[in-house]
Amino acid sequence: MHRPAQRLTRILVCAAVAPVMLVAAGCSSDSSSGDDAKKDSGAQSSPSATKARTVVKEAAYAKLPEPCKVLSSKTLGELVPKAGKAGKEGKSDDTGTRGSCSWDSLDDNGVKGSQFRWLSVSLLRFESDASRGTGEKLAATYYADHVDDAQAVKDAKNVKSEPVSGTGNEATSVRYELKKKEGTFKQQTIVARAENVVLTLDYNGAGLAGDKSPSAEDLSKDALKAAKEAVEAVVAANQAGDAGASPSKSASKSPAKDAEPSASPSKSAAKKD
Known part of the structure; x- marks a missing residue:
């Protein structure tokens, strides 16, 4: 139950x-x-x-020399004898990271013709950045791209390119001819990298009004000599006073983004040719 x-x-x-x-x-x-x-x-x-x-190594060089003073009076007298002592400084919104200077010379011999020379020096400094890399790495990338640009100038003839030693960490010489109505202009471009600074030296010459064209070999030797002198000026600017060979603590830590020198090989040749 x-x-x-x-x-x-x-x-x-x-x-x-x-x-x-x-x-x-x-x-x-x-x-x-x-x-x-x-x-x-x-x-x-x-x-x-x-x-x-993450810590990125600081760039080796913290400043640039005055672009119009990177070459001695003697060198300017040899390359651009009629230019005078004063060069034309290019405009820059930040002289600590970029600068340029140019000189032009016309040796007028009347009915015998004239000899024209144009010289330009451009400087571009890169700073280290945690997201993009060291200043040296950024400069090396720009250097390689700039050499490619110098070798690919429109209408250039007889282009020759070769590495050169004794001019910064790495350097390349590019030369070619550009035929214009005034005559045949022979262009010499030296692109060099000194640590985190890229230097471009453009030098061209022409025989005008019936005068003979200058020797490409002579122009090349003069351009290389001037480029070495300009690189030495970059090094010296960072060794003067208390600067030493290392960057100052007050230097800006933002990199020179998308920066371009005031004059590139193609622009320099077009400007005066």
Whole structure:
């Protein structure tokens, strides 16, 4: 008589216990998920912390020399004898990272013709940046691209290119001819890198009004001599006074982004040719 009642009691007890077990299981699952989330959060923050601690080597050179003073009076007298002592400084919104200067010379011999010379020096300094790399790396990339540009000037004839030694960390000489209505202009371009500074020296000459064209070999030798002198001026500017060979602490740490020298090989040739 009492067995059905006892069986019913056991069923009700079991039904009451089951939800409790489900709730307990649910709590256990939430706790595990919370621990996993903390672990994931910790793993994700690690790369950011590492990136924040990244230190980039400071650029070797903190400043540039005055562009119109990188060449001596003697050198200017040899390359552009009729230019006078003063050069024409290019405009720059930041003389600490870029600058240029140019000189032109016309030796007019009347009915015997004239000899024309044009000389330009451009300087571009790169600073180190954590997101882009060291100043030296940025300068090396720009140097390679600029050499390619010098070799690809429109309408250039007899293009010759070769590496040169003793002029900064690396340097390349590019020369070619451009024929214009005034005569044949012979262009010499020296692109050199000294640590985090890229220097471009453009030198061209022509015989006008019937005068003979200058020797490409002579122009090339003069251009290379001037380029070496300009690189030495960059080094000297960073060794003077308290500057030393390392950058000053007050120098801006933002890189020279998308910067271009005031005159490129193609522009310089077009300007005076």
